[in-house]
Amino acid sequence: MRFLALLLLVSAGAVFAADDDIVGFNASASTSQRALEEQLDSIINADEMDEWLRRMSAEPHHVGSLASKENAEFIAELFESWGYDTEIVGYEILLPEPKTREIELVAPTSFTASLREETLAEDPSTAVRETLLQPYNAFSIDGEVEAELVFVNYGMPEDYEILERYGIDVTGKIAIAKYGRSWRGIKPKLAGEKGAIGTIIYSDPADDGYGAGDVYPKGPFKNDSGVQRGSVMDMPTYPGDVLTPGRGATERARRLKREDAPTITKIPVLPISYRDALPLLSAMGGEVVPQEWRGALPITYHLGPGPAKVRLKAEFDWNMVTAYNVIARLEGSEYPDEWVIRGNHHDGWNHGASDPLSGQVAMLAEAKAVARLAAAGHRPLRTIIYGAWDAEEPGLIGSTEWAEDHADELKEHAVAYLNTDGSARGFLGIGGSHVLERYLNQVADDVNDPRADISLKERSRANRMITGDEKSRSEAKNRKDLRISPLGSGSDYTPFLQHLGIASVNVGFGGEASDGSYHTLYDTYEHFTKFKDPGLTYGATLAKVTGRATLRLANAPRLPFDFKGLADNVALYVTELEELANGMRDKTMAENQLIKDGTYAVAMNPYTTFGPPLAKDPVPHFNFAPLKNALSRLQEAAEAFDAAAAENDAATEEVNKLLYTSERLLTREAGLDGRPWYKHHIYAPGFYTGYGVKTIPGVREAIEQREYDKVGPQIDIAAEVLNDLADRITTLTDML
Ligand SMILES: [Zn+2]
Structure with missing residues (x-):
């Protein structure tokens, strides 16, 4: 998963004379640091990143699969070969995998949902069947329910207020909700709180499908069989292994009983395609939905309840599986007890070319360059720890367990945590702790956009100048730095920032490529290299951005915190x-x-x-x-x-x-x-x-x-x- 907001730099401004010195460095230290960074750039190689991406996205590689373990081993071998002190650290976590998935319209007509994504001749990766992880929502409870449908729009609190005003109660009903507007886990959580006994989530073609643009394989958007998988664990309560909140899921850890785990949903939930949603929604009656709730299916949308009646059955194998984090360490030459931590997950829902491997290969390119520089006599002053996390998709599990397991040491030694996840082409988005806003602005000012001949910072500023609201445009006159976005959740920075209080950063490119492959069978090498970042041009640029970010934290005589x-x-x-x-x-x-x-x-x-x-x-x-x-x-x-x-x-x-x-x-x-x-x-x-x-x-x-x-x-x-x-x-x- 991934933080999807794209316009993360939210200020525009007049051009200020760039401060010459890097924050935390004096004039001469700034000059030598920038020289080092030019060497770093020359080691980053997009072709090599492309090879890693092709290899690691060849098979579905969700946590618990053989391919996920093999990818962890491959990543570990790379780090090892570059001279990192490397280990694979396993945690024993609870992972539900789908056993029975059934959605059937039982009245007034009958229809059985296929719940199947189709193979495309144009994309050989989609021919995989045996190791494909079928569409499901991880951490739905087991259950079989039969009830009338109610259409709940995006399933947000304000949607239920409108339903109340129609006099519609979801108690005892099955809620059908569109994907979008919130973390998907909110939808069954709120439906359950309102009394619903089941939830169905689908992607409406207005948001992600033919209403948005050409569908895959012609274009990047969702075709009619594509289904967004994803976790519905109650992450706003706590992320990570559902059985071990607040402690590492080591073999001997004290565990909750599954029936006591508060972050598993209270009602069963399944995700479907818009092809499967159409017969269900067409069979609904009741009032016509409000204007703003309408999607792009060729029907009049109705609220229900009923007369469409649906039977939903979801059963899972609740397995204990091992999540394999790769931890690679390069000891600092001067301050070995001060740790700069840099992470990106490696597990995907299926092939995961975009999410997460596009970010993973950028991290690997950065790590290789940092190691080459160290071998050439430029060892970082502080210790750098790379974490390639497993089990991010089901609920930030690999990173959370590691952070919880090492909480005391991390509070003592961690300088900052830098995160990436899936990345495409477009604008540089930066979220993070605001003590690092100044330093991140300087990084974005020192790297050029690969296609426009201006710095990433100035491109974002220009974008704000034409798309910003009045307030952010007027801020341009007074503010030298672009504001960075505060961090919510959606990727592995959460345990570091919000549980341990470690200043954190999340960066990535986006905004010029659709996210139609997100968590589907179609997040393949073919889709990614055709539509999201051809030639990995922006991926290589990301490695230059994060390489600077990592090395400046590692080498700054005085840490670049700004209050x-x-x-x-x-x-x-x-x-x-x-x-x-x-x-x-x-x-x-x-x-x-x-x-x-x-x-x-x-x-x-x-x-x-x-x-x-x-x-x-x-x-x-x-x-x-x-x-x-x-x-x-x-x-x-x-x-x-x-x-x-x-x-x-x-x-x-x-x-x-x-x-x-x-x-x-x-x-x-x-x-x-x-x-x-x-x-x-x-x-x-x-x-x-x-x-x-x-x-x-x-x-x-x-x-x-x-x-x-x-x-x-x-x-x-x-x-x-x-x-x-x-x-x-x-x-x-x-x-x-
Ligand atoms: Zn991700």
Whole structure:
């Protein structure tokens, strides 16, 4: 899986004179570092990456398969041959694989879903049958249910509000939902909370199919038999092995019983193609769906319930399998106890050419170049650890188990974690901890786009200049760095950032190629090299970006952490929270008045056939003062540090340790309300969005979910973490 948002650099700006020095390096150190990076570029070879990609995507290689183990061994051999201290570390994890998958329309007509993806003559990889992992949603519970269908749009909280206004209740029904808008696991989670007894998820051709563009093999989009596989584990509660939350899934680990694992769904769920969805949806009656809910199938979409009645049966083999992480280490010459960690998963749902191997081969190209430079006398000052993770697809399992297993050492030694996953052609997207915003901007400024003769940063800036909203365009006048996106979830950075408080980064290219092959049989070498990144041009560029990112962290005399950018982004989030509360208060007040006056219905679009909402509790005024006071302290401390850092390039191990452990101060051992595994109080995946980030999540989700009595205590916790960080920054300033 993968974070799908593409326009991750969200600011445009005028061109500033580039600072010549790399943050954390003085003038002469910057010059030699840049010279080293030019050598790095010359070692990166797209043809070799292409060979690795072809080899590793030849067979389906999901966790637990023979091909996944062989790929882990191949990756380990490469690292070993380049001089890394390499080991394959196994974890014993619970993995459901499909045994029975049945969806049958039993009334008013009959139809049996094929649940089968077709072989294409144009793509020989799709001829595989024996080792193909059939379409399913991992960590659905076993079950057989029969009930009327209700169409729930994307299955998001706001969709259920609309259904309530139609007077439609999903209790005892099967919810049919479109893929998209949220992490897929939210769909069965919410349907179950609302009383549904089963869920079917399909990709509508409007979003991913002939409504979006030509379908595979003519174009990149989903053909009518393509099915998106994927995990539906409740990852916003905790990712990783469902039986061992908070600890490594070693052979002897204490395990939950499967029936007690809270992250397995409560109701059965299966994914289908739009070919299989069509007869089900055509047989539905009831009201016509609202305009915005309509897809691109040649039917009138109805909400139900029924008369379409469906039997859904899903049974799985619940096996214990071994996830094979490859861990490769290059000991630092000066600071071996400071670790830069760099990862990308290697397991795919099937051939996984795009997801994850396009990112994996970029990491391998980077690692080879770093090792060659080390052998030529440029050994990195800090230790670099490469992690090629297994079992990311079913729920970030390989990385999470390793991070949990080594939690204490990592909290002590980890400087930062750098992640990639599937990557294509297009714009450079950067998400990450905002202490690294400055450093990432410099990296993006020092690598050119492979087709346009401008830096990646300036290309993204230009894009923002024409596509940004008014606010981001006006920011261009005042802001030298492009904002990087805060991280939610969807790839392996989550355990490092949100569980352990390690500053993290996620980078990748995208935006010019469709994602129609995502988690289907069609994510093949043929599809990838034809449509997503022909010649691996952007893949090679990604290796140059991450190679710089890794080496600058490994070699910087003073670690390139910057607090001004962080404070500026946190200020934005605090403003957003106040605006959120004020907006909800005004809207609730106005709506309640209209409902009371009986005039709500006439205020709606006359073609809207659903009724007014129920009146909601008024939104109280909250006291944001503690948070705003803490923010002021953080801003002042960041300014003072910035001024001191500009005048003084002193760097001691003590300073560096206080720098890289500063992100830990944003966590609390007790974690977030109701989900203690997530310990970071600035970044978390949304409890009801899954991939999408919630910044200052304790406060934001208490407001959004209308749990008003929780807002004050959450403001106090957020203020406390910011105050702790401000104190740390002041200590650092005094040391410079
Ligand atoms: Zn992935």
